[in-house]
Amino acid sequence: MKNLLPKLNDIHIGIIGLGYVGLPLAVEFEKHFRVVGFDIDVSRINELSGGFDKTHEVDQERLLGLINLKFTANSEDLEKCNFYIITVPTPVDKHKQPNLLPLYSASEIVGRVLKVGDIVVYESTVYPGATEDDCVPVLEKVSGFKLNKDFHVGYSPERINPGDKTRTVRDIKKITSGSTKESAKCIDKVYKKIIIAGTYLAESIRVAEAAKVVENTQRDLNIALMNELAIIFNRLGIDTQSVLDAAATKWNFLPFKPGLVGGHCIGVDPYYLTHKGQAIGCYPEIILAGRRLNDGMGSYVSGQLIREMGRRGIPAKNSKILILGFAFKEDCPDIRNTRVVDIVHELQDSGCNVDIHDPYVDALQVKDEYGICLIENPKKGSYDAVMLVVPHAIFKVLSALEMREYGKSKHIFFDVKSIYGQGEADLRL
Secondary structure (H helix, E strand, C coil): HHHHCHHHHHHHHECCCCCCCHHHHHHHHCCCCCEECCCCCCCHHHHHCCCCCCCCCCCCCHHCCCEEEECCCCCHHHCCCCCEEECCCCEEECCCCEEEEHHHHHHHHHHHCCCCCEEECCCCCCCCCCCHHHHHHHHHHHHHHCCCCCCCEEEEECCCCCCCCCCCHCCCCEEECCHHHHHHHHHHHHHHHHCCCCCCCCCCCHHHHHHHHHHHHHHHHHHHHHHHHHHHHHCCCCCCHHHHHHHHHCCCCCCCCCCCCCCCCCCHHHHHHHHHHHCCCCCCCCHHHHHHHHHCCCHHHHHHHHHHHHCCCCCCCCCCCEECCCCCCCCCCCCCCHHHHHHHHHHHHHCCCCEEECCCEEEEEEEHHHHCCCCCCCCCCCCEEEEEEECHHHHCCCCHHHHHHCCEEEEEECCCCCCCCCCCCCECC
16 A cells, blocks of 8 residues: 555645635645645635635635635545545534534545545544544445555644634644554655644554644633633632733743633534543543533623622613624634623623624624624714623724723723723723
């Protein structure tokens, strides 16, 4: 099988899934290889072909200047490829269980065009063992081929940071792995062509899979600790950010901050690891405790506002609340698993009328996915409370006094992420 592996100069890459991960990869690989970018969303293909990327990861000039990259929604266009990279979402369902259906579907698409000697690399976040135990059987069944006899697989976890224009895909070290030593080396060489920061060849696919979920689980737990500290300090009447500023004077203090934990990685990946742990008889108490705490922060934040309104004699019922930001993180249009929606629902349950303003996200997408209508132009002097929840740069250019202009003469300004100095806001997390 070693001789059947494609040579570096003959690599023809097919990328399945053109979201936040797949598109930047396709654009970088296009500089060195022939690339086919495939997505089942025809509207997405049409937008990209016309030079528009709704994720804001690739600008129009770059998209329109592509020479070796073809965008398509026709899976037959993948037939000439010999190196497939699968970058589809791996969400959880309403019960917080892994949903591998997108991964199975992508594997079936590749299985139908797979040829002897081809390589299939998965980048989607999964639990250890998913590539070989769950995905490979789909490839084998659909193609009729056998792993490491007719084709190889690899795993190279995505490390895309949506909205980050400084640490792009090229600037983040890439873990690679393969189902044999020979295929692992081949996969590593391919990624080395585009990753300036270098690659790390893991000893096995399972190690690479585990490393990915550990990265985000560690971050999730650190933020959970900060959130728990914020709850304690708020009860004690101590400003949390002031405590963190003081603690940060020690050289080995880790600069995590409290906040909402959503998105497609940190708020999801730990559930893949806990699912696998429970499947083998291990109950991951610490990981799940951190998840419960972080998932409950939207309720805590809204509760803090309602209590402060009560102390100031502002009735919650029929009050008007302005929430600034709906994306799961700042300077990013991604609304997947945004926990801002928890704040909205909690406030509405308390009788509040909630307006949400976020010019960075797609209002139609928010309406379709969450049933929430955003407003374009909040009216100044109209609100009983103003909440800066997602501090996009377009919001941070405003001073605290300018933020308060949206409030009535008697109002509360809640700076959830502690962007402004102590005393400039009425509440901080």
